[in-house]
Amino acid sequence: MDERPIAPALKVLAALMFLFLLAPLVVVVPISFSGDRYMTFPPSSWSTQWYGAIFADGRMVGAFWTSLALAAVVTTLSLAIGLPAAYALVRLKPRGAELLGSLFTAALLLPTIVLGLAILIVFARFGLLATFPGLVAAHLVVTLPYALRVLSTALSTLPIAVEEAAATLGAPPLTVFRRVTLPMMRSGLIGTAALCFLVSFDEVVLSLFMTGPRIATLPVAMYHRVEQQADPLVAALSVLLVVLTLAVVLVVDRSAGLAKTFVK
Amino acid sequence: MTAGTGYLSLSGLTKRYGEFAAVDGLDLDVPRGELVAFLGPSGCGKTTSLRMIAGLVPATAGRIVVGGRELTEVPTHRRDMGLVFQSYALFPHMSVAKNVAFGLEMRRVSRGEIAARVREAIALVHLTGKEEHRPGQLSGGQQQRVALARALVIRPSILLLDEPLSNLDAKLRDEMRNEIRDIQRRLGITAIFVTHDQGEALTMCDKVAVMNAGRLEQTGTPVELYEHPRTAFVAGFVGRTNRLKAVARDGALELAGQRLAAPSGISGTVEVMIRPHRVALAADAAVVAPGHHGVAGTVARATFAGDILQYDVDVAGQIVSVEAATRGGERVLEPGRAVMLSWRPQDLFVYASAR
Numbered sequence: 347m348d349e350r351p352i353a354p355a356l357k358v359l360a361a362l363m364f365l366f367l368l369a370p371l372v373v374v375v376p377i378s379f380s381g382d383r384y385m386t387f388p389p390s391s392w393s394t395q396w397y398g399a400i401f402a403d404g405r406m407v408g409a410f411w412t413s414l415a416l417a418a419v420v421t422t423l424s425l426a427i428g429l430p431a432a433y434a435l436v437r438l439k440p441r442g443a444e445l446l447g448s449l450f451t452a453a454l455l456l457p458t459i460v461l462g463l464a465i466l467i468v469f470a471r472f473g474l475l476a477t478f479p480g481l482v483a484a485h486l487v488v489t490l491p492y493a494l495r496v497l498s499t500a501l502s503t504l505p506i507a508v509e510e511a512a513a514t515l516g517a518p519p520l521t522v523f524r525r526v527t528l529p530m531m532r533s534g535l536i537g538t539a540a541l542c543f544l545v546s547f548d549e550v551v552l553s554l555f556m557t558g559p560r561i562a563t564l565p566v567a568m569y570h571r572v573e574q575q576a577d578p579l580v581a582a583l584s585v586l587l588v589v590l591t592l593a594v595v596l597v598v599d600r601s602a603g604l605a606k607t608f609v610k
Numbered sequence: 611m612t613a614g615t616g617y618l619s620l621s622g623l624t625k626r627y628g629e630f631a632a633v634d635g636l637d638l639d640v641p642r643g644e645l646v647a648f649l650g651p652s653g654c655g656k657t658t659s660l661r662m663i664a665g666l667v668p669a670t671a672g673r674i675v676v677g678g679r680e681l682t683e684v685p686t687h688r689r690d691m692g693l694v695f696q697s698y699a700l701f702p703h704m705s706v707a708k709n710v711a712f713g714l715e716m717r718r719v720s721r722g723e724i725a726a727r728v729r730e731a732i733a734l735v736h737l738t739g740k741e742e743h744r745p746g747q748l749s750g751g752q753q754q755r756v757a758l759a760r761a762l763v764i765r766p767s768i769l770l771l772d773e774p775l776s777n778l779d780a781k782l783r784d785e786m787r788n789e790i791r792d793i794q795r796r797l798g799i800t801a802i803f804v805t806h807d808q809g810e811a812l813t814m815c816d817k818v819a820v821m822n823a824g825r826l827e828q829t830g831t832p833v834e835l836y837e838h839p840r841t842a843f844v845a846g847f848v849g850r851t852n853r854l855k856a857v858a859r860d861g862a863l864e865l866a867g868q869r870l871a872a873p874s875g876i877s878g879t880v881e882v883m884i885r886p887h888r889v890a891l892a893a894d895a896a897v898v899a900p901g902h903h904g905v906a907g908t909v910a911r912a913t914f915a916g917d918i919l920q921y922d923v924d925v926a927g928q929i930v931s932v933e934a935a936t937r938g939g940e941r942v943l944e945p946g947r948a949v950m951l952s953w954r955p956q957d958l959f960v961y962a963s964a965r
Binding site for chain 1: 664665666685686687688689690691692693695697699700701702703712713716717757760761764770
């Protein structure tokens with residue numbers, strides 16, 4: 347970072363922006379410690395009962411584990427599919443690589459609701475609705491474009507001479523990839539994993555189309571919960587999720603440098 | 611030179627990109643233990659040739675043989691060559707020691723031997739004490755030394771150097787130049803040195819292969835190239851030279867109204883070249899030594915540069931640069947002064963004009 351003095355007006359603007367971004371937290375955190383039966387702000391009494399209530403609610407706990415497993419599987423698959431695809435597009439440069447690249451990321455341009463409806467129609471025919479594999483496939487539709495984009499960028503900024511040097515020193519292609527390319531892509535890989543995980547874990551719209559009484563993800567369960575009863579449990583859960591997300595971000599920052607991962 | 615006699619032997623080596631021939635029928639033999647420069651302007655095919663030898667670019671046609679082993683179709687990682695890149699190309703995520711050890715690990719050398727050879731290679735390039743540093747913590751010169759150690763430690767059949775000095779500043783460049791040459795001699799390793807800098811090529815290398823537009827113009831020792839350039843391109847690229855137009859007719863050369871003895875077999879408009887410091891300048895028309903060429907001219911500009919005295923002399927409309935080392939006490943002639951230029955006939959290079 348440059349150490350240039352920042353204009354006072356800019357400081358005020360930045361402070362206001364932060365306030366705006368943090369405003370939901372200012373409301374949600376107090377409500378999560380509410381002693382009331384309904385969401386009111388400010389709460390009339392305080393307690394931690396709603397945190398306890400989350401863990402007593404079997405549906406919520408089940409949905410949490412579903413979401414966690416789903417995000418983990420989706421992240422793993424996104425990397426497993428995205429990495430070879432990015433390598434093929436960037437390094438092997440097939441005819442029309444750019445067109446293919448745009449095509450593969452085009453899904454992001456569609457409104458999620460359109461995507462959800464399309465997936466619903468197709469998956470219904472194969473009996474994938476409200477199944478774990480169905481959810482995985484649906485989430486991959488949105489995470490893969492991200493994975494491909496971030497990994498392609500990471501790969502194309504690598505100096506190719508370093509890989510060539512490894513080859514001249516006697517490393518066969520797979521060893522070059524494992525010992526040189528992959529470690530040099532480290533921050534890109536961690537960034538991709540974090541991005542895919544969070545996108546999958548937070549995904550509501552697609553999941554709404556794909557879930558049912560048999561299976562629900564955490565955001566979907568929360569959505570239904572809010573529809574039915576307006577108690578502060580959801581606020582408590584939100585705070586836990588914010589803490590979880592923060593933990594993920596911190597881990598990424600510690601191991602790769604957040605700026606390096608996302609800005610480059 | 612007949613193809614196939616060298617330790618490294620290239621025959622008919624060609625690289626085409628569509629219609630464009632980046633390298634066109636390169637024939638070259640490099641004896642064991644020699645340092646040979648590929649010299650030429652950018653885009654002449656020297657780096658492409660090096661990359662074909664390393665196997666990083668597949669050859670369109672031709673053969674690459676090293677020590678009797680045909681390598682043309684062998685993939686890079688089985689060619690056993692050490693390549694030093696212009697950009698160093700070190701592994702940024704590994705320490706200096708790990709960088710150097712990489713090639714040995716690929717060769718499944720025992721751990722104890724790796725440690726010993728890495729230590730030795732790092733000492734060879736004067737980097738002892740920097741083993742645990744990352745490349746990012748080293749200066750450009752140090753990084754290039756690591757790259758050199760990494761390439762040498764595997765005891766490659768051939769050491770390939772791709773403009774290894776061009777990212778270094780002038781002082782470091784001179785230092786590394788001598789160091790690379792010393793190490794190459796001491797280890798008796800066969801090496802190819804790609805450069806666009808004729809100074810580097812002449813001062814470092816046993817032989818120089820001058821390339822232009824994908825073709826080999828001439829191969830020879832630095833002295834051969836400088837004293838007997840076979841083409842106008844070589845004469846112009848290696849060392850400085852005057853380029854003049856003349857007409858060859860009936861075994862004589864007409865230059866500035868004078869008839870000079872000319873090599874036979876050339877006629878029509880020709881290009882003649884002479885190096886500035888091989889021309890003698892006299893204020894007196896009478897002092898042309900017997901057997902020397904002499905032409906009259908007028909001083910157009912005189913420059914006193916301390917250790918040399920430079921004249922631009924107008925010879926019937928063409929400018930000839932003349933240079934002489936100063937010895938003290940010379941008189942600087944003013945522009946407009948009539949002078950006599952003379953040179954030994956063998957210092958004048960005559961080439962059929964390209965159109």
